[in-house]
Amino acid sequence: MILSSPHVHTQFCDGKNTAEEMVLSALEHGFQSIGLSSHAKQHFDHQYAMDTEREEAYIREVRRLQKKYEDKIRIWLGTELDLFCCAETGRFDYVIGSLHLIPTADRILGVDNTKERLLNICDDVFDKDGIAMAIEYFRYYGAYIYAQRPHIAGHMDLIRKNNMEGDIFDESDPRYRKAALNALGMVRNSGAIIEVNTGAMARYGAKTPYPDRFLLEEWLNMGGEVILSSDCHRAEHIMTGYAQSVDLLLSIGYKTVKVLGTGNALFETTELKPLR
Numbered sequence: 001m002i003l004s005s006p007h008v009h010t011q012f013c014d015g016k017n018t019a020e021e022m023v024l025s026a027l028e029h030g031f032q033s034i035g036l037s038s039h040a041k042q043h044f045d046h047q048y049a050m051d052t053e054r055e056e057a058y059i060r061e062v063r064r065l066q067k068k069y070e071d072k073i074r075i076w077l078g079t080e081l082d083l084f085c086c087a088e089t090g091r092f093d094y095v096i097g098s099l100h101l102i103p104t105a106d107r108i109l110g111v112d113n114t115k116e117r118l119l120n121i122c123d124d125v126f127d128k129d130g131i132a133m134a135i136e137y138f139r140y141y142g143a144y145i146y147a148q149r150p151h152i153a154g155h156m157d158l159i160r161k162n163n164m165e166g167d168i169f170d171e172s173d174p175r176y177r178k179a180a181l182n183a184l185g186m187v188r189n190s191g192a193i194i195e196v197n198t199g200a201m202a203r204y205g206a207k208t209p210y211p212d213r214f215l216l217e218e219w220l221n222m223g224g225e226v227i228l229s230s231d232c233h234r235a236e237h238i239m240t241g242y243a244q245s246v247d248l249l250l251s252i253g254y255k256t257v258k259v260l261g262t263g264n265a266l267f268e269t270t271e272l273k274p275l276r
């Protein structure tokens, strides 16, 4: 099985390590390819995203690393794009489409924040109806991925991040599932690959990756393809959660996953093999 991750953050955005440290960690873990994916610049909040200057420096650095390590690992230049980004996507080898923010009538809501802030949003905007909030999230997610047509659809059910105890919304509720499945259909029609994202396993103690099992089951029925991704912000998390995620995918019936290519093609297919 080829090891790789297309979703890696560095000091050019909100990652803790340099791009080169991420590449070295990937090499130590036996990766054959890796994609850097700094948060694309947007019209506001340059704290976690790149600005114009940092974008230039990021592109220069990844191209330098590509050359420096070309005999050891295939490095790809990616970016993680959001609804409010203003980056020129043609400058990158590939794009991950993600939704961390949803607009409402009078403000932009961050769904990737603390639980307290998500609960405030739920109270203020959705009259304490957590499922209504999740429905709104999935509505924007599906529409965004369909319109943007990224190569990879990022952490599709990120709204679950602060719902690990199931106290904000019931993930088995038919209204929740219908909204999530609708979004899944939009992703399928966009042609994107869905990432099986282990980021919350490394950072927030989640037991399983995004997206939830029922979505991965339906995605397989649809004939969709998945790519394993660590969405890591630290070098030591380059493949945290991969072994559990491979077991999960095998138990659902997946035989292969996509990985970033080791040569000229952006994606290759690799056979799933237990990692433990």
Ligand SMILES: [Zn+2]
Pocket (backbone or CB within 6 Å): 080, 098, 100, 154, 155
């Ligand atoms: Zn993200």
Ligand SMILES: [Zn+2]
Pocket (backbone or CB within 6 Å): 007, 009, 080, 231
């Ligand atoms: Zn990310």
